[in-house]
Amino acid sequence: MRYILAAVSLVISLVLLGLGIGQRTIWAPPETIVSQLEQATDAPILVIPGTTMNAHDGRQSVVVTGEGEITAVVGREHDVDGWVGESMHAIAQVAEDDALVLDEQSGSTDELPRLADSDMWIEQHTGDGEVRFSIDLPIGYTIAIAGEPGTAAPADVRVEWPFDAKTPLFGPLMTAGLVFLALALVLFLLALRSHRRRRGPQRRSHRELSRAERRAMIRDAREGSVRPRGEALLPAGQGAIEAPAEADAASTTAIEPDIESGADASGAPADDVRDASDAPSTAPSTPDAPTDETAGRDRGMAERSATPARRGRFGLIALPIVAVVALTGCGPQYWPSGPSMPPATEEPTPTSLEDTLPPVALTENQFERVLEDTRAVTAEADEARDIDQVSQRVGGAALSARSTNYEVRGLNGEVEALPGIPDGEVQLMLPQQTEVWPRTVMAVVGWEDPARAQSALVFEQEDARADYRLVYQTTLASGVQLPAVASPTIGAASLPGDTPLLQRQPTEITAAYADVLLNGDASEFASWFREDGDTLRADLGRAAKDELIQRPEFALSTLEWTAGEDDPAPRMLVTNEGGALLATSFTETVRVTPKEEGVEISTSGAAASLAGVNETTSGIETTYQIQVLFAVPPADAPEGTQIQVVGYSQALLDANEVGQ
Template sequence: MRYILAAVSLVISLVLLGLGIGQRTIWAPPESIVSQLDTATDSQILVIPGTTMNAHDGRQSVVITGDGPITAVVGREHDVLGWVGETAHAVAGIDESDALTLTEQSGSSDAVPQLAGSDMWIEEHAGEGEVSFSIDLPVGYSIAIAGEPGTAAPADVRVEWPFDAKTPLFGPLITAGLVFLALALVLFLLALRRHRRRRGPQRRSHRELTRAERRALVRDAREGTPRGAVGPAQGAIEAPTADAGATGASDAVIAPDAVDAPDSSQAATDATDEPQTDATTDRSRGTAERTAAPTGRRRFGMIALPIVAVVALTGCGPQYWPSGPSTPAATEEPTPTSLEDTLPPVALTENQFDRVLEETRTVTAAADEARDLEQVSTRVGGAVLDARTTNYEVRGLNGEVEPLPGIPDGDVQLILPQQTEVWPRTVMAVVAWQDEARAQSALVFEQADARADYRLVYQTTLASGVQLPAVASPTIGAASLPGDTPLLQRRPTEITDAYADLLLRGDASEFAAWFREDGDTLRADLGRAAKDELIQRPEFALSVLEWGAAGDAPAPLMLVTNEGGALLATSFNETVRVTPKEEGVEISTSGAAASLAGVQETTAGIETTYQIQVLFAVPPADAPEGTQIQVVGYSQALLDANEVGQ
């Protein structure tokens, strides 16, 4: 019966193991999920949102096929949609069957510019006829796809996700199969052991004695002399044949007298035979023990192997065992967990800023050397572009004029991007020079619209000994404020003109109390005291020097600091007119001013215009009494020079 049960258990185990292996082989699910988009679109831009890309878990593989050049870019969703703007585009979604579908968004059909090259993109991929890449796109980011500008976007798009091939029956089937296999082995060993016990020994221990041999033994016993023994007074008694004596001696019937009074020869014989019998028995026992030991170990190993396999399977991954249904993470609504999650996103990340800064350095250096205004205007704008425009012109007239300082080539010390999803956008940074003897520069970049590049609009040299107020980290950024905000100690639109008046009038200015004098190197270099000192120089003894403000100042750019104040970047123009006191006195000039004015000496006089860029630290409206606006950096550059009256 045990053999039958063992056989049945073995068959069941083989069936279960076969089904379990089949779960991972012939019945295994596919290793990936593929969504194909075959629908053509007339739109120039195809957008794949992060929600679509995260419909399944795992790193996504994207393959785009089409005719001609193909460009695919990755950016934050609000940046992608900002770049697309009012242009008609298609948005890819995914349906219940995991197929990609298109939703057309109406808009302008005007040709869009080249998709690649924007400062906002995290990644760019381009190719001819086909583009493929792998990415782990988080929610909140999107992919934009375009073909040649002015043509429809390629719509042959395939997205592939790795599929976590869960086989929940594999673990139970393999485990049950190994359990039945162990049971079959146990039943087989038990049946084999029982069979061996029931059969007993297979050899006869002695042969049957003949009648004559039995009579001879009885006779010998009566006479008192064992069969085959030789006594001192008796003759030898003929023993039975060798075969009979060997096999029958142990079974002979001995008379009582012979047993009770054995002679000396019999005792000697018994004494001689006893140790031989014990040694033989010990050797037999030792051999049996040595034979049984490895047999027991083999039996234990045969049983332990399936048990160990079962224990090992219990440690397998959850994909091999049944589990309750789980909700995909992509369908869950993100819940803000910190203040950073509730704030608007920053204008650009640190990596993006590094690219912007490096591109600005490269373009500006090449343009400064070639005096290429068109080239430098791709990365420079505002007050910085105005100063370089004049510098390029002067250097074209006079080769001895030095170029303006380039973009600092050292490490970035501080980045403060604006918190915003709209345009224009502002980013401030402090960058050092590799030459540690040079003071750090404060750079202000602005992106006018989504399709424009960031341009450097302000570049000032930080004053020595003046510390910037504390600002937020680059991942949080800072908010901007309107020009007429009441949240600051002074309205930003008033600060520029007020400081220009301070430089002209000094302590006599009604705005003198607004600004802190301690540490203000700009006031020390170009303020009223410096102007009065210049008038007293001998070379201007016959000249009249007059200063004034020229033109309207541009709107300042500002970002909020941690204490509620703001860093405010602005610029204004200041003119200086030198005219003769008496008729016939000539006013001489040299260098860049002479080149721009076109004269070195004139009796009419020279009027020169300078641009002054300033970075202010403005206190909040609730700052303690006595807190003043601090100048933390400035720069000056020549803008124009003319002969008076010309």
């Protein structure tokens, strides 16, 4: 019966194991989930938002096929939306059957610029006829796809996700199969053990000796008589009968109860019986009878041979048990589980200060690309004096200064170029917190030559489709400490020109400081600004101007200075203590005229090249641009806190002969 049960258990085990293996092979689900776009669009831009890309878990693979040049870019959601603007576009979404469907958005049909190479993209992929890339796109980021300018977006778009193939029956089937396999082995071993016990030699039943026969055997034992093996003693008058060899053991067994009871069958004392048993036996030794040494050796060999057998049986049973235990540690995809919770559709709750603030204008990696491209473009343009090329990366006050420098260098080859973009490491970066335009980023960048002072750079992006351009570049003053600012991942807010949150309104600071340079301590605004450490005031302030007037070469000349507003608006970002870093510029014009008729005014260098004269009797009027970076205290700053100049630069803007 045990053999039958073992066979049934084995069959059940094989069936269950086969079904379990089939769960991971024959009936295994596909390894990927594919969403294919099955409809064309007339829109020039196809947008795949982060919610669509995260419709399934895992790293996404995107394949775009079409004709001609194809561009796919990845950017933050608000950046992509800003670039697309009011233009017609299509938004891809995942339907219930996992197909990609389009939500057409109407808008302007004007031709869009090239999608590639914008400063806002986190990464971009271009190709001719096909673009293929993998990405782990988080929520809040978007993919935009476009073909050549003036054409519709590619219609063959496929998104793939790795499929976490859950086979909840694999674990139970394999476990049950191994359990039945262990049961079959146990039943088989039990059946085998029982069979081995039953197949040993079977003794035939023998006639019980009578009391008289037992007495005769005892008497013979006393007298030392020997009887042949297999022959029993009978009472007088009876013939011998044959008895099997086993009769000796049976007789001995039969006699033992009488001996143990203390008397034999005839009532003789037990001591006599024991004495008789101690008598030397004269029976000849039988060759078949094993000696004690031989019996011991055989018994040891049997024990040693039995040990591996027991270990083998234990191993056969332990193997399925170990496998079952191992299966219990398998992943949850191999076991039944409750229904999975659907992904939350509501916006995640902010968990940190950074999550509650507007995003930064640029990330650190994006700014590194902007800075590197600005270096390369500016270096090439400075060498070729190409104003169109430099205007790709330079604008505002910085472009005005370079434009004049290019003109002067074209007239006079001895005039030096303006300082280029620092080639050292970015030592501070402060992007604006904003989702709208224009956007501002400030940075402090050093030079590879440690002897040169660091430069403060201010970049601006006018609109979403424009590149960031350098609008201010000042040299930091030696020994002046910049106020503490936020990290690049948090950024800083900007303030309006008439904000009451600062000690002075930004719209008043530029003109007030220009007046201080003209009038020194006599200016009504002198108390606004800190004079200690102000190298700009030391170089161009009232004291420096009075010293210039006293020079012998100007003894017959009249020097007059006037200040004017520069066209670019100030750029401002808030510091940690509530103040602001304010980048601004203004113009200062010096007019040199003769005091007497016939006196000639001499000029040279860049001013002479621009004015077109080296000497004149009417005078020379020269205009300079002054860029300044201020540290403005907050409105609640302690009494006596003043605005400090932390950096400045000066450049020639124009030179003319008076009256011309």
